[in-house]
Amino acid sequence: MTLPSTIPARQEESETLRTRITTRLEEGTVDLPLLPMVATQVLQISRDPEAEINKLSALIQQDQALAGQILRIANSAAYAPRSPIVSLQQAISWLGMNMLAGLAFSVSVQSGVFNIKGYEKNVRALWHQALATGLYGKEIARRKRHNVENAFLCGILHTIGKPLLIHLILQDNSASPSHPSWAVMEAVMQEFSIMAGTKLAAAWQLPESVQEAIHFYPDGAYHQATSPTKGAMITCLADHLATAIIDPASLDEDAMRALPVVQDLNFYPEDMDAIFELHDTIQESIEAFLV
Amino acid sequence: MTPATSYDLVVIGSGPAGQKAAIQGAKAGKRVALIEQTREVGGACVYHGTIPSKTLRETALKMVQFLHATDVFDFRMRDDLKIASLMTRLDTVTRAHGEFIKEQITRNGIDLFHGRARFLSDREVQVRGLDGNTTTLTASILVIATGSRPRVPDHIPIDHEHILDSDSILSLVYFPKSLTVLGGGVIACEYASIFALLGVQVTMIDTADRPLKFLDPELTDQFCDAFEKTGGHYRGQQKIQHAKWDGFSKVTLLLESGETLESEKMLVALGRVANIEHLNIQAAGLTPTPRGLIAVNEHCQTTAPHIYAVGDVIGPPSLASCSMEQGRRAVCHALGLNSGDAPEHIPMGIFTIPEMSSVGLSEQDARGKYGGALVGRARFHEIARGQISGMTNGLLKMVADAKGEKLLGVHIVGEGATELIHIGQMGLLHHIEIDRFVDNIFNFPTLAEAYRIAALDIAKQRQR
Numbered sequence: 001m002t003l004p005s006t007i008p009a010r011q012e013e014s015e016t017l018r019t020r021i022t023t024r025l026e027e028g029t030v031d032l033p034l035l036p037m038v039a040t041q042v043l044q045i046s047r048d049p050e051a052e053i054n055k056l057s058a059l060i061q062q063d064q065a066l067a068g069q070i071l072r073i074a075n076s077a078a079y080a081p082r083s084p085i086v087s088l089q090q091a092i093s094w095l096g097m098n099m100l101a102g103l104a105f106s107v108s109v110q111s112g113v114f115n116i117k118g119y120e121k122n123v124r125a126l127w128h129q130a131l132a133t134g135l136y137g138k139e140i141a142r143r144k145r146h147n148v149e150n151a152f153l154c155g156i157l158h159t160i161g162k163p164l165l166i167h168l169i170l171q172d173n174s175a176s177p178s179h180p181s182w183a184v185m186e187a188v189m190q191e192f193s194i195m196a197g198t199k200l201a202a203a204w205q206l207p208e209s210v211q212e213a214i215h216f217y218p219d220g221a222y223h224q225a226t227s228p229t230k231g232a233m234i235t236c237l238a239d240h241l242a243t244a245i246i247d248p249a250s251l252d253e254d255a256m257r258a259l260p261v262v263q264d265l266n267f268y269p270e271d272m273d274a275i276f277e278l279h280d281t282i283q284e285s286i287e288a289f290l291v
Numbered sequence: 292m293t294p295a296t297s298y299d300l301v302v303i304g305s306g307p308a309g310q311k312a313a314i315q316g317a318k319a320g321k322r323v324a325l326i327e328q329t330r331e332v333g334g335a336c337v338y339h340g341t342i343p344s345k346t347l348r349e350t351a352l353k354m355v356q357f358l359h360a361t362d363v364f365d366f367r368m369r370d371d372l373k374i375a376s377l378m379t380r381l382d383t384v385t386r387a388h389g390e391f392i393k394e395q396i397t398r399n400g401i402d403l404f405h406g407r408a409r410f411l412s413d414r415e416v417q418v419r420g421l422d423g424n425t426t427t428l429t430a431s432i433l434v435i436a437t438g439s440r441p442r443v444p445d446h447i448p449i450d451h452e453h454i455l456d457s458d459s460i461l462s463l464v465y466f467p468k469s470l471t472v473l474g475g476g477v478i479a480c481e482y483a484s485i486f487a488l489l490g491v492q493v494t495m496i497d498t499a500d501r502p503l504k505f506l507d508p509e510l511t512d513q514f515c516d517a518f519e520k521t522g523g524h525y526r527g528q529q530k531i532q533h534a535k536w537d538g539f540s541k542v543t544l545l546l547e548s549g550e551t552l553e554s555e556k557m558l559v560a561l562g563r564v565a566n567i568e569h570l571n572i573q574a575a576g577l578t579p580t581p582r583g584l585i586a587v588n589e590h591c592q593t594t595a596p597h598i599y600a601v602g603d604v605i606g607p608p609s610l611a612s613c614s615m616e617q618g619r620r621a622v623c624h625a626l627g628l629n630s631g632d633a634p635e636h637i638p639m640g641i642f643t644i645p646e647m648s649s650v651g652l653s654e655q656d657a658r659g660k661y662g663g664a665l666v667g668r669a670r671f672h673e674i675a676r677g678q679i680s681g682m683t684n685g686l687l688k689m690v691a692d693a694k695g696e697k698l699l700g701v702h703i704v705g706e707g708a709t710e711l712i713h714i715g716q717m718g719l720l721h722h723i724e725i726d727r728f729v730d731n732i733f734n735f736p737t738l739a740e741a742y743r744i745a746a747l748d749i750a751k752q753r754q755r
Contacts, residue, residue, distance in 0.1 A: 142450065
């Protein structure tokens with residue numbers, strides 16, 4: 001049996017990584033990656049009440065890859081265009097300003113600093129989960145009469161610490177001939193992703209409500225959030241729903257209904273029924289969004 | 292099956308009407324249960340209505356006062372100021388108010404049940420919690436005080452993201468550049484004037500030729516002038532064909548005239564509907580009116596005499612102040628207690644910018660009822676306090692009988708109107724004659740002086 005020999009080795013590897021990451025995060029010696037330029041500009045435009053859609057359009061046109069993705073998504077079944085979308089302007093018009101801002105941000109971050117060689121599939125799964133969280137967050141916010149746009153942004157960024165940790169681990173491990181296993185990565189992410197995400201969100205000067213959601217979205221922590229948008233609480237439930245949509249086998253509706261966050265959001269059984277009914281719509285949107 | 296818990300009084304809904312009903316019952320020594328479907332007590336008044344909109348208004352006014360005082364203070368508004376800053380204060384105020392109400396309920400020994408109420412019979416109510424578990428309560432007296440929510444018109448797809456209602460408008464985290472407000476009632480006018488003051492380009496659309504048709508036209512004229520000065524527009528006599536988010540960057544509104552209007556966001560404030568859909572009132576032998584309300588008599592009794600309904604669920608006037616009184620009086624009636632004389636003169640306060648308030652008869656009604664009327668006016672800019680405070684608008688209009696002796700009504704527009712009205716209310720309640728306002732000495736300089744000036748104006752006409 002190989003199990004007894006690999007577990008100590010994995011534990012040792014994990015322990016070494018834990019020590020290094022802890023030191024770097026706690027001492028603040030992390031060389032945080034810069035927010036990709038396009039994403040920075042997208043954020044600026046979406047925060048600027050005077051900004052025109054044309055600015056965003058011009059920005060997207062500067063980035064060929066981003067423009068291509070947007071055309072692809074606008075033509076997907078989830079957005080069901082009445083006729084084929086053949087121009088960027090048409091795609092922008094079809095998707096809408098807010099969707100476009102979120103999308104441009106998401107795509108540029110994905111294809112930017114977190115395009116991690118060797119872990120593409122895993123990182124894609126992380127984004128898959130984040131997008132599902134954003135989309136569910138919108139629906140929860142809509143039902144609770146909280147801000148829908150904010151809930152989406154909180155959702156797509158709530159686990160931003162995870163790809164950052166992969167980035168850090170690989171930086172640390174650059175001299176080594178082999179990459180750490182994904183299991184080790186996952187163990188480290190489980191432990192440090194919130195701390196890492198919080199630091200990154202602060203460094204990127206993300207909106208305060210989003211920073212708060214990244215920090216406090218887990219069960220039991222969202223009560224510490226103070227933002228009136230309730231982004232942390234909404235993201236908590238959205239994250240559970242997103243996990244279930246990615247791994248349908250894990251979906252246990254009864255267990256989901258019993259989550260404390262469901263009660264804290266004052267969701268009655270019929271509210272949860274309405275959210276569960278959105279499963280297929282959200283699944284289609286995720287497929288359209290994913291790079 | 293858990294046996295039913297018995298109470299003397301069961302109140303459904305913890306808004307202003309329900310609270311006062313429950314407290315009145317508890318103060319009379321009765322065993323009271325209060326059922327609330329949200330986690331917080333206080334109802335829409337605290338979380339989506341009266342309290343939030345007034346808090347937003349006060350904060351906006353303070354901000355604008357600061358902006359106008361740049362010659363005195365070295366003050367500049369932060370470029371990144373967002374509505375969220377205003378909403379944070381709102382969150383603090385509503386939380387504090389909610390806590391206060393909760394404490395009051397606890398102090399009075401009222402049992403609070405969190406869940407949705409549903410009648411099983413005319414004396415049994417089932418409370419279904421968030422987890423789906425149920426508890427049954429029985430009582431010999433029941434009060435329905437479930438309030439109301441914004442009406443969703445069939446032809447307007449409210450998505451709470453681009454097209455909002457008066458609940459979701461409070462979720463905005465930035466100021467839109469432009470806002471179309473559908474409706475010309477109290478809620479529409481309040482939000483329209485607040486957002487216009489904050490620099491949003493606001494257009495109000497309504498079927499009526501002027502907003503707030505139930506008010507004295509001189510008041511609404513001043514409101515419209517002030518609204519226009521902040522960049523707002525009122526478009527009356529317009530019928531809406533449909534509205535939709537264009538999927539891009541704006542909401543488009545098609546009017547029956549064929550005209551299309553565009554704005555970044557839209558607020559739909561086309562009335563409210565009673566919250567009765569979960570109540571199963573038919574099981575209690577009640578039937579909703581064609582307008583979806585619960586019909587009551589002058590004591591707020593429904594067709595089942597031991598079941599009372601109070602507040603928005605019975606329809607106009609839908610004022611928090613009236614709802615509280617309805618709750619209190621309904622329980623007094625049910626318990627055979629003396630509730631005092633029915634209030635004759637209930638003031639109406641509208642927290643627009645500027646404020647408007649009214650009590651008693653309008654000029655038109657006075658002429659109809661008394662065969663004539665004398666009207667006295669005092670303009671705030673002619674009063675010392677108004678000049679000191681830089682008030683460019685503001686009017687107090689006093690309505691008297693044809694002889695100019697008896698006070699019949701007071702109508703005020705301008706800052707402080709909702710406070711100032713109470714002098715007029717007391718005058719009406721105590722049948723104070725017009726000359727008493729002339730003889731009386733008010734603090735100087737105060738806006739209360741407007742009463743004296745308006746009374747003098749009437750006296751002057753009388754002498755002719």
